[in-house]
Amino acid sequence: MPDLIDPQNISPSNPDLFEFSKEEACNVKLTPGNVFLSTVLLICFIVSLIGNSIVIVVIICKRHRPRSITNFYLLNLAVADLLRTVVCIPSTLLSELTHCWLLGSIACKIIAYTQPVGVCASAYTLAVISVERYYAICLPLESRKWHTKKRALITISLVWIFSFLVNIGSLIIFDAFPTRLQITCDTTKGHLVDFIYQFYVTFAKIVLAKRKVTRMLIALVVVFAACWVPSYAWWLFIRAADLMGMDVWNSGLNSVLTILTYISSMANPVTYCFMNKSFRTSVFSCYKKTNSSNTKRRMTGLATALTLKENNKSRKSDKDKVQGIPLIKVILKTINLHGMSQAEEGAMRREVELLQKVQHPMIIGYYDFFTVENQLTIVMQYAEGGTMEKMITEQNGVHFQEPLVLNYFTQILIALNHMHSKQIVHRDLKPQNILLNRKKTMIKLSDFGISKELSTRSVASTVIGTPNYLSPEICEGLFDLNFK
DSSP, X not given: OOOOOOOTTOOTTOGGGGOSOHHHHTSOOOXXXXXXXXXXXXXXXXXXXXXXXXXXXHHHOTTSOOOOHHHHHHHHHHHHHHHHHHHHHHHHHHXXXXXXXXXXXXXXXXXXXXXXXXXXXXXXXXXXXXXXXXXXXXXXXXXXXXXXXXXXXXXXXXXXXXXXXXXXXXXXXXXXXXXXXXXXXXXOSOHHHHHHHHHHHHHHHSOOOOOSOOHHHHHHXXXXXXXXXXXXXXXXXXXXXXXXXXXXXXHHHHHHHHHHXXXXXXXXXXXXXXXXXXXXXXXXXXXXXXXXXXXXXXXXXXXXXXXXXXXXXSOSSTTOEETTEEOOXXXXXXXXXXXOOHHHHHHHHHHHHHHHHOOOTTBOOEEEEEEETTEEEEEEEOOTTOBHHHHHHHTTTOOOOHHHHHHHHHHHHHHHHHHHHTTEEOSOOSGGGEEEOTTSOSEEEOOOTTOEEOOSSOOOOOOOSOGGGSOHHHHTTOOOTTOO
Protein backbone atom coordinates (compact mmCIF):
# COMPACT_ATOMS: atom_id res chain seq x y z
CA MET A 1 0.00 0.00 0.00
CA PRO A 2 1.27 3.50 -0.72
CA ASP A 3 0.74 4.95 2.75
CA LEU A 4 1.26 4.15 6.40
CA ILE A 5 -2.03 5.68 7.54
CA ASP A 6 -4.52 4.06 9.86
CA PRO A 7 -7.53 3.41 7.58
CA GLN A 8 -10.12 3.21 10.36
CA ASN A 9 -13.41 5.10 10.11
CA ILE A 10 -12.99 5.79 6.40
CA SER A 11 -16.14 6.99 4.67
CA PRO A 12 -15.57 9.62 1.96
CA SER A 13 -19.28 10.30 1.59
CA ASN A 14 -19.73 11.45 5.21
CA PRO A 15 -19.78 15.30 5.41
CA ASP A 16 -18.98 15.25 9.14
CA LEU A 17 -15.42 14.26 8.32
CA PHE A 18 -14.41 17.85 7.61
CA GLU A 19 -14.55 18.80 11.32
CA PHE A 20 -10.80 19.42 11.67
CA SER A 21 -8.08 21.80 10.63
CA LYS A 22 -5.72 20.40 8.02
CA GLU A 23 -2.85 22.39 9.51
CA GLU A 24 -3.52 20.92 12.95
CA ALA A 25 -3.96 17.33 11.81
CA CYS A 26 -1.06 17.17 9.35
CA ASN A 27 1.83 18.63 11.33
CA VAL A 28 5.15 16.77 11.48
CA LYS A 29 5.22 14.45 14.50
CA LEU A 30 8.78 13.56 15.57
CA THR A 31 8.15 10.69 17.94
CA PRO A 32 10.96 8.13 18.53
CA GLY A 33 9.07 5.59 16.43
CA ASN A 34 8.58 8.04 13.56
CA VAL A 35 12.24 9.06 13.61
CA PHE A 36 13.40 5.44 13.55
CA LEU A 37 11.08 4.37 10.73
CA SER A 38 11.85 7.53 8.74
CA THR A 39 15.58 6.88 9.10
CA VAL A 40 15.17 3.32 7.83
CA LEU A 41 13.09 4.56 4.89
CA LEU A 42 15.72 7.16 4.07
CA ILE A 43 18.46 4.51 4.11
CA CYS A 44 16.35 2.28 1.84
CA PHE A 45 15.85 5.19 -0.54
CA ILE A 46 19.55 6.09 -0.76
CA VAL A 47 20.83 2.51 -1.08
CA SER A 48 18.16 1.55 -3.60
CA LEU A 49 18.65 4.71 -5.68
CA ILE A 50 22.43 4.36 -5.85
CA GLY A 51 22.50 0.56 -6.13
CA ASN A 52 19.92 0.22 -8.90
CA SER A 53 21.43 3.16 -10.78
CA ILE A 54 24.81 1.41 -10.72
CA VAL A 55 23.22 -1.80 -12.01
CA ILE A 56 21.63 0.08 -14.92
CA VAL A 57 24.85 1.95 -15.77
CA VAL A 58 27.00 -1.20 -15.61
CA ILE A 59 24.71 -3.21 -17.89
CA ILE A 60 24.23 -0.52 -20.54
CA CYS A 61 27.80 0.79 -20.36
CA LYS A 62 29.36 0.54 -23.83
CA ARG A 63 32.69 -0.56 -22.37
CA HIS A 64 31.04 -3.37 -20.50
CA ARG A 65 31.33 -6.92 -21.81
CA PRO A 66 28.70 -8.07 -24.32
CA ARG A 67 25.29 -7.99 -22.66
CA SER A 68 23.71 -11.40 -22.11
CA ILE A 69 20.01 -12.15 -22.35
CA THR A 70 19.80 -12.55 -18.57
CA ASN A 71 21.34 -9.10 -18.16
CA PHE A 72 18.44 -7.57 -20.11
CA TYR A 73 16.04 -9.03 -17.56
CA LEU A 74 18.21 -7.92 -14.63
CA LEU A 75 18.24 -4.44 -16.16
CA ASN A 76 14.44 -4.53 -16.29
CA LEU A 77 14.34 -5.64 -12.65
CA ALA A 78 16.54 -2.69 -11.66
CA VAL A 79 14.29 -0.27 -13.59
CA ALA A 80 11.20 -1.62 -11.78
CA ASP A 81 12.92 -1.27 -8.39
CA LEU A 82 14.11 2.24 -9.24
CA LEU A 83 10.58 3.24 -10.28
CA ARG A 84 9.16 2.18 -6.93
CA THR A 85 12.04 3.82 -5.08
CA VAL A 86 11.66 7.23 -6.72
CA VAL A 87 7.86 7.37 -6.76
CA CYS A 88 6.76 5.54 -3.62
CA ILE A 89 9.37 5.90 -0.86
CA PRO A 90 9.28 9.75 -0.65
CA SER A 91 5.50 9.78 -0.30
CA THR A 92 5.63 7.02 2.32
CA LEU A 93 8.31 8.94 4.23
CA LEU A 94 6.15 12.09 4.19
CA SER A 95 3.11 10.14 5.38
CA GLU A 96 5.12 8.54 8.17
CA LEU A 97 6.27 11.93 9.47
CA THR A 98 2.85 13.63 9.30
CA HIS A 99 0.43 10.70 9.59
CA CYS A 100 -1.48 12.49 6.85
CA TRP A 101 -1.78 12.50 3.05
CA LEU A 102 -0.65 15.91 1.72
CA LEU A 103 -0.17 15.23 -2.00
CA GLY A 104 -3.77 15.34 -3.21
CA SER A 105 -6.09 13.02 -5.09
CA ILE A 106 -4.13 12.77 -8.36
CA ALA A 107 -0.87 11.89 -6.61
CA CYS A 108 -2.74 9.32 -4.53
CA LYS A 109 -3.97 7.54 -7.64
CA ILE A 110 -0.60 7.74 -9.41
CA ILE A 111 1.38 6.38 -6.47
CA ALA A 112 -1.22 3.73 -5.64
CA TYR A 113 -1.01 2.65 -9.29
CA THR A 114 2.78 2.85 -9.66
CA GLN A 115 3.61 0.66 -6.68
CA PRO A 116 1.74 -2.49 -7.82
CA VAL A 117 2.95 -1.90 -11.38
CA GLY A 118 6.56 -1.99 -10.13
CA VAL A 119 5.91 -5.05 -7.99
CA CYS A 120 4.12 -6.78 -10.85
CA ALA A 121 6.97 -6.02 -13.28
CA SER A 122 9.50 -7.38 -10.78
CA ALA A 123 7.51 -10.57 -10.16
CA TYR A 124 6.93 -11.28 -13.84
CA THR A 125 10.56 -10.50 -14.67
CA LEU A 126 11.74 -12.99 -12.04
CA ALA A 127 9.35 -15.56 -13.51
CA VAL A 128 10.73 -14.94 -17.01
CA ILE A 129 14.32 -15.19 -15.74
CA SER A 130 13.52 -18.49 -14.02
CA VAL A 131 12.02 -19.99 -17.17
CA GLU A 132 14.86 -18.62 -19.32
CA ARG A 133 17.50 -20.10 -17.00
CA TYR A 134 15.66 -23.44 -16.88
CA TYR A 135 15.78 -23.80 -20.66
CA ALA A 136 19.35 -22.48 -20.89
CA ILE A 137 20.60 -25.05 -18.35
CA CYS A 138 18.35 -28.07 -18.94
CA LEU A 139 17.44 -27.67 -22.64
CA PRO A 140 20.29 -25.61 -24.13
CA LEU A 141 19.78 -26.70 -27.74
CA GLU A 142 16.07 -25.87 -27.73
CA SER A 143 16.66 -22.53 -26.01
CA ARG A 144 18.99 -21.33 -28.78
CA LYS A 145 16.01 -21.07 -31.14
CA TRP A 146 14.30 -18.33 -29.12
CA HIS A 147 17.11 -17.19 -26.81
CA THR A 148 17.71 -13.90 -28.66
CA LYS A 149 17.95 -10.26 -27.66
CA LYS A 150 15.02 -9.36 -29.90
CA ARG A 151 12.72 -11.81 -28.13
CA ALA A 152 14.03 -10.66 -24.76
CA LEU A 153 13.07 -7.07 -25.59
CA ILE A 154 9.63 -8.22 -26.77
CA THR A 155 9.16 -10.20 -23.54
CA ILE A 156 10.17 -7.21 -21.42
CA SER A 157 7.71 -5.01 -23.32
CA LEU A 158 4.92 -7.52 -22.69
CA VAL A 159 5.84 -7.64 -18.98
CA TRP A 160 5.33 -3.88 -18.67
CA ILE A 161 2.17 -3.81 -20.80
CA PHE A 162 0.65 -6.59 -18.72
CA SER A 163 1.77 -4.92 -15.47
CA PHE A 164 0.08 -1.65 -16.42
CA LEU A 165 -3.13 -3.37 -17.55
CA VAL A 166 -3.71 -5.73 -14.60
CA ASN A 167 -3.29 -2.90 -12.09
CA ILE A 168 -5.67 -0.46 -13.76
CA GLY A 169 -8.09 -1.11 -10.89
CA SER A 170 -5.85 0.89 -8.54
CA LEU A 171 -6.68 4.07 -10.47
CA ILE A 172 -10.37 3.43 -9.84
CA ILE A 173 -10.56 2.30 -6.23
CA PHE A 174 -7.88 4.56 -4.66
CA ASP A 175 -8.40 8.22 -3.80
CA ALA A 176 -7.47 10.84 -1.21
CA PHE A 177 -10.21 11.94 1.19
CA PRO A 178 -10.52 13.33 4.74
CA THR A 179 -11.46 11.33 7.81
CA ARG A 180 -12.33 12.70 11.28
CA LEU A 181 -8.68 13.17 12.20
CA GLN A 182 -6.71 13.31 8.97
CA ILE A 183 -6.56 13.11 5.18
CA THR A 184 -5.74 9.63 3.90
CA CYS A 185 -5.11 7.82 0.63
CA ASP A 186 -6.94 4.52 0.53
CA THR A 187 -9.62 2.52 -1.25
CA THR A 188 -13.11 3.98 -1.55
CA LYS A 189 -15.28 1.18 -2.98
CA GLY A 190 -16.31 -0.71 0.14
CA HIS A 191 -14.90 -3.64 2.10
CA LEU A 192 -16.07 -6.39 -0.29
CA VAL A 193 -14.38 -4.77 -3.29
CA ASP A 194 -11.28 -4.14 -1.16
CA PHE A 195 -11.11 -7.81 -0.15
CA ILE A 196 -11.60 -9.11 -3.69
CA TYR A 197 -8.96 -6.76 -5.08
CA GLN A 198 -6.46 -7.56 -2.30
CA PHE A 199 -7.08 -11.28 -2.79
CA TYR A 200 -6.26 -10.82 -6.48
CA VAL A 201 -3.03 -8.87 -5.97
CA THR A 202 -1.85 -11.30 -3.30
CA PHE A 203 -2.16 -14.45 -5.37
CA ALA A 204 -1.86 -13.13 -8.92
CA LYS A 205 1.39 -11.22 -8.46
CA ILE A 206 3.45 -13.24 -6.00
CA VAL A 207 3.15 -16.68 -7.62
CA LEU A 208 6.36 -17.17 -9.61
CA ALA A 209 7.42 -19.93 -12.02
CA LYS A 210 10.47 -21.17 -10.12
CA ARG A 211 12.63 -23.65 -11.98
CA LYS A 212 16.28 -24.71 -11.99
CA VAL A 213 18.15 -21.40 -11.78
CA THR A 214 21.56 -20.24 -10.63
CA ARG A 215 22.24 -19.40 -6.99
CA MET A 216 22.06 -15.67 -7.61
CA LEU A 217 18.64 -15.89 -9.26
CA ILE A 218 17.37 -18.19 -6.52
CA ALA A 219 18.52 -15.57 -4.02
CA LEU A 220 16.63 -12.85 -5.92
CA VAL A 221 13.42 -14.89 -5.84
CA VAL A 222 13.82 -15.73 -2.14
CA VAL A 223 14.49 -12.09 -1.19
CA PHE A 224 11.51 -10.93 -3.26
CA ALA A 225 9.16 -13.46 -1.65
CA ALA A 226 10.47 -12.78 1.88
CA CYS A 227 9.92 -9.04 1.47
CA TRP A 228 6.53 -9.10 -0.22
CA VAL A 229 4.58 -12.16 0.96
CA PRO A 230 4.21 -10.88 4.58
CA SER A 231 2.92 -7.50 3.38
CA TYR A 232 0.35 -8.91 0.98
CA ALA A 233 -0.74 -11.53 3.54
CA TRP A 234 -1.17 -8.75 6.11
CA TRP A 235 -3.30 -6.62 3.82
CA LEU A 236 -5.37 -9.63 2.78
CA PHE A 237 -5.98 -10.26 6.48
CA ILE A 238 -6.93 -6.59 7.04
CA ARG A 239 -9.43 -6.60 4.16
CA ALA A 240 -10.96 -9.86 5.37
CA ALA A 241 -11.28 -8.44 8.90
CA ASP A 242 -12.93 -5.27 7.55
CA LEU A 243 -15.40 -7.44 5.66
CA MET A 244 -16.32 -9.21 8.91
CA GLY A 245 -16.47 -5.97 10.92
CA MET A 246 -13.38 -6.74 13.02
CA ASP A 247 -10.80 -4.13 14.08
CA VAL A 248 -7.34 -5.72 13.81
CA TRP A 249 -5.33 -2.74 12.55
CA ASN A 250 -1.80 -2.34 13.96
CA SER A 251 0.10 0.74 12.81
CA GLY A 252 3.47 -0.49 14.06
CA LEU A 253 3.24 -3.83 12.28
CA ASN A 254 2.03 -2.15 9.11
CA SER A 255 5.00 0.25 9.19
CA VAL A 256 7.49 -2.60 9.59
CA LEU A 257 5.96 -4.62 6.74
CA THR A 258 5.88 -1.55 4.48
CA ILE A 259 9.57 -0.90 5.10
CA LEU A 260 10.26 -4.57 4.42
CA THR A 261 8.79 -4.19 0.92
CA TYR A 262 11.14 -1.29 0.21
CA ILE A 263 14.10 -3.32 1.42
CA SER A 264 13.49 -5.63 -1.55
CA SER A 265 14.26 -2.74 -3.91
CA MET A 266 17.65 -2.11 -2.34
CA ALA A 267 18.46 -5.80 -1.76
CA ASN A 268 18.74 -6.78 -5.44
CA PRO A 269 21.86 -4.70 -6.23
CA VAL A 270 23.48 -6.04 -3.05
CA THR A 271 22.67 -9.57 -4.23
CA TYR A 272 24.27 -8.91 -7.62
CA CYS A 273 27.40 -7.52 -5.97
CA PHE A 274 27.93 -10.33 -3.47
CA MET A 275 26.97 -13.28 -5.66
CA ASN A 276 28.08 -12.28 -9.17
CA LYS A 277 31.83 -11.92 -9.66
CA SER A 278 31.49 -10.57 -13.20
CA PHE A 279 29.16 -7.82 -11.95
CA ARG A 280 31.63 -6.78 -9.25
CA THR A 281 34.37 -6.63 -11.84
CA SER A 282 32.20 -4.69 -14.27
CA VAL A 283 31.39 -2.00 -11.70
CA PHE A 284 35.03 -0.96 -11.84
CA SER A 285 35.89 -1.89 -15.42
CA CYS A 286 32.94 0.09 -16.78
CA TYR A 287 34.83 3.30 -16.06
CA LYS A 288 38.25 2.12 -17.15
CA LYS A 289 39.67 3.22 -20.44
CA THR A 290 39.42 0.43 -22.98
CA ASN A 291 42.52 -0.37 -24.98
CA SER A 292 41.69 0.20 -28.64
CA SER A 293 43.92 -2.63 -29.79
CA ASN A 294 42.06 -5.12 -27.58
CA THR A 295 38.74 -3.95 -29.01
CA LYS A 296 40.05 -4.36 -32.53
CA ARG A 297 41.33 -7.83 -31.69
CA ARG A 298 37.95 -8.92 -30.31
CA MET A 299 36.12 -7.63 -33.38
CA THR A 300 38.65 -9.27 -35.69
CA GLY A 301 38.37 -12.50 -33.71
CA LEU A 302 34.59 -12.48 -34.02
CA ALA A 303 34.70 -11.90 -37.77
CA THR A 304 37.39 -14.56 -38.25
CA ALA A 305 35.54 -17.12 -36.15
CA LEU A 306 32.26 -16.59 -37.96
CA THR A 307 34.04 -16.98 -41.30
CA LEU A 308 35.73 -20.16 -40.14
CA LYS A 309 32.44 -21.51 -38.79
CA GLU A 310 30.84 -21.10 -42.20
CA ASN A 311 33.86 -22.68 -43.84
CA ASN A 312 33.49 -25.67 -41.55
CA LYS A 313 30.12 -26.48 -43.14
CA SER A 314 31.61 -27.11 -46.57
CA ARG A 315 33.35 -30.31 -47.66
CA LYS A 316 36.58 -30.46 -49.56
CA SER A 317 35.83 -30.09 -53.26
CA ASP A 318 36.47 -27.73 -56.13
CA LYS A 319 34.97 -25.01 -53.92
CA ASP A 320 37.73 -25.21 -51.32
CA LYS A 321 38.65 -21.62 -52.05
CA VAL A 322 36.69 -18.41 -51.63
CA GLN A 323 38.18 -15.45 -53.47
CA GLY A 324 41.47 -17.35 -53.63
CA ILE A 325 41.60 -17.99 -49.86
CA PRO A 326 41.91 -21.70 -48.89
CA LEU A 327 39.20 -23.01 -46.59
CA ILE A 328 40.11 -24.85 -43.41
CA LYS A 329 38.10 -26.86 -40.92
CA VAL A 330 37.97 -25.57 -37.37
CA ILE A 331 36.30 -26.49 -34.12
CA LEU A 332 34.63 -23.97 -31.83
CA LYS A 333 35.22 -24.82 -28.18
CA THR A 334 32.44 -23.00 -26.31
CA ILE A 335 32.69 -22.50 -22.55
CA ASN A 336 29.86 -21.00 -20.51
CA LEU A 337 31.49 -18.66 -17.96
CA HIS A 338 28.25 -18.04 -16.06
CA GLY A 339 28.39 -19.41 -12.54
CA MET A 340 32.08 -20.38 -12.75
CA SER A 341 34.36 -19.78 -9.81
CA GLN A 342 37.27 -17.41 -10.17
CA ALA A 343 39.70 -20.34 -10.43
CA GLU A 344 37.63 -22.11 -13.09
CA GLU A 345 37.26 -18.99 -15.20
CA GLY A 346 40.98 -18.32 -14.84
CA ALA A 347 41.77 -21.83 -16.12
CA MET A 348 39.66 -21.26 -19.23
CA ARG A 349 41.31 -17.96 -20.04
CA ARG A 350 44.74 -19.41 -19.29
CA GLU A 351 44.15 -22.01 -21.99
CA VAL A 352 43.72 -19.21 -24.54
CA GLU A 353 46.89 -17.47 -23.38
CA LEU A 354 48.96 -20.66 -23.56
CA LEU A 355 47.62 -21.68 -26.96
CA GLN A 356 48.79 -18.33 -28.30
CA LYS A 357 52.34 -19.12 -27.17
CA VAL A 358 52.76 -22.74 -28.29
CA GLN A 359 52.18 -22.75 -32.04
CA HIS A 360 53.64 -26.07 -33.22
CA PRO A 361 52.72 -28.76 -35.80
CA MET A 362 52.22 -31.31 -33.02
CA ILE A 363 50.12 -29.04 -30.80
CA ILE A 364 46.50 -28.26 -31.65
CA GLY A 365 46.33 -25.11 -33.75
CA TYR A 366 44.88 -21.92 -32.29
CA TYR A 367 43.25 -19.26 -34.49
CA ASP A 368 41.32 -16.83 -32.33
CA PHE A 369 38.82 -16.39 -29.52
CA PHE A 370 35.80 -14.22 -28.75
CA THR A 371 33.28 -13.74 -25.96
CA VAL A 372 29.55 -13.44 -26.66
CA GLU A 373 26.83 -13.41 -23.98
CA ASN A 374 29.20 -14.57 -21.22
CA GLN A 375 30.41 -17.51 -23.31
CA LEU A 376 34.08 -17.89 -24.18
CA THR A 377 34.58 -19.44 -27.62
CA ILE A 378 38.03 -20.66 -28.70
CA VAL A 379 38.54 -21.21 -32.43
CA MET A 380 40.95 -24.14 -32.85
CA GLN A 381 42.20 -26.54 -35.46
CA TYR A 382 39.85 -29.43 -36.20
CA ALA A 383 41.50 -32.83 -35.61
CA GLU A 384 39.57 -35.19 -37.88
CA GLY A 385 41.16 -38.34 -36.44
CA GLY A 386 39.58 -37.87 -33.02
CA THR A 387 41.30 -38.68 -29.73
CA MET A 388 43.92 -41.33 -29.03
CA GLU A 389 41.54 -42.77 -26.43
CA LYS A 390 38.96 -43.40 -29.15
CA MET A 391 41.59 -45.01 -31.37
CA ILE A 392 42.69 -47.31 -28.54
CA THR A 393 39.08 -48.31 -27.85
CA GLU A 394 38.51 -49.13 -31.51
CA GLN A 395 41.41 -51.62 -31.39
CA ASN A 396 39.24 -53.95 -29.25
CA GLY A 397 42.26 -55.25 -27.34
CA VAL A 398 44.52 -55.67 -30.38
CA HIS A 399 48.01 -54.27 -29.75
CA PHE A 400 49.48 -51.53 -31.92
CA GLN A 401 52.53 -52.18 -34.05
CA GLU A 402 55.71 -51.21 -32.19
CA PRO A 403 56.93 -48.74 -34.88
CA LEU A 404 53.60 -46.88 -34.66
CA VAL A 405 53.86 -46.67 -30.86
CA LEU A 406 57.42 -45.33 -31.11
CA ASN A 407 56.28 -42.81 -33.73
CA TYR A 408 53.50 -41.49 -31.50
CA PHE A 409 55.78 -41.47 -28.46
CA THR A 410 58.44 -39.50 -30.33
CA GLN A 411 55.88 -36.92 -31.51
CA ILE A 412 54.57 -36.48 -27.97
CA LEU A 413 58.11 -35.89 -26.71
CA ILE A 414 58.75 -33.35 -29.47
CA ALA A 415 55.55 -31.47 -28.58
CA LEU A 416 56.39 -31.54 -24.85
CA ASN A 417 59.93 -30.37 -25.54
CA HIS A 418 58.53 -27.38 -27.42
CA MET A 419 56.21 -26.57 -24.51
CA HIS A 420 59.03 -26.88 -21.99
CA SER A 421 61.18 -24.55 -24.08
CA LYS A 422 58.40 -21.97 -23.52
CA GLN A 423 58.48 -22.68 -19.76
CA ILE A 424 55.07 -24.42 -19.91
CA VAL A 425 54.14 -27.80 -18.42
CA HIS A 426 51.00 -29.62 -19.58
CA ARG A 427 50.14 -31.41 -16.27
CA ASP A 428 47.34 -33.56 -17.70
CA LEU A 429 48.79 -35.66 -20.49
CA LYS A 430 46.46 -38.59 -21.27
CA PRO A 431 44.89 -40.25 -24.35
CA GLN A 432 41.80 -37.99 -24.16
CA ASN A 433 44.03 -34.94 -24.62
CA ILE A 434 46.01 -36.32 -27.56
CA LEU A 435 44.29 -35.72 -30.89
CA LEU A 436 45.10 -37.12 -34.33
CA ASN A 437 44.93 -35.90 -37.90
CA ARG A 438 42.63 -37.52 -40.45
CA LYS A 439 45.18 -40.15 -41.51
CA LYS A 440 46.18 -40.73 -37.86
CA THR A 441 49.83 -40.17 -38.66
CA MET A 442 50.40 -37.03 -36.55
CA ILE A 443 49.43 -36.25 -32.98
CA LYS A 444 48.12 -32.93 -31.66
CA LEU A 445 48.39 -32.14 -27.94
CA SER A 446 45.29 -30.34 -26.63
CA ASP A 447 43.43 -29.18 -23.51
CA PHE A 448 45.68 -26.64 -21.79
CA GLY A 449 43.12 -25.65 -19.16
CA ILE A 450 45.27 -26.78 -16.20
CA SER A 451 48.65 -26.22 -17.83
CA LYS A 452 51.05 -23.98 -15.99
CA GLU A 453 53.54 -21.38 -17.19
CA LEU A 454 56.75 -21.26 -15.17
CA SER A 455 59.37 -18.58 -14.84
CA THR A 456 63.03 -19.39 -15.53
CA ARG A 457 63.76 -20.31 -11.91
CA SER A 458 60.36 -21.50 -10.68
CA VAL A 459 59.37 -25.02 -9.78
CA ALA A 460 55.85 -26.46 -10.11
CA SER A 461 55.10 -27.69 -6.59
CA THR A 462 51.43 -28.64 -6.95
CA VAL A 463 50.21 -32.09 -7.98
CA ILE A 464 47.38 -31.91 -10.47
CA GLY A 465 46.10 -34.12 -13.28
CA THR A 466 44.29 -37.41 -13.84
CA PRO A 467 45.38 -39.95 -11.15
CA ASN A 468 45.49 -42.96 -13.50
CA TYR A 469 48.06 -41.20 -15.71
CA LEU A 470 50.34 -39.77 -13.00
CA SER A 471 53.80 -41.31 -12.65
CA PRO A 472 54.72 -43.01 -9.35
CA GLU A 473 57.35 -40.33 -8.73
CA ILE A 474 54.74 -37.56 -8.88
CA CYS A 475 52.34 -39.50 -6.66
CA GLU A 476 55.12 -39.89 -4.07
CA GLY A 477 56.15 -36.24 -4.35
CA LEU A 478 59.61 -37.12 -5.75
CA PHE A 479 59.72 -34.68 -8.63
CA ASP A 480 61.47 -31.51 -9.65
CA LEU A 481 60.19 -29.87 -12.80
CA ASN A 482 63.37 -27.87 -13.22
CA PHE A 483 64.70 -31.07 -14.80
CA LYS A 484 62.51 -32.24 -17.67
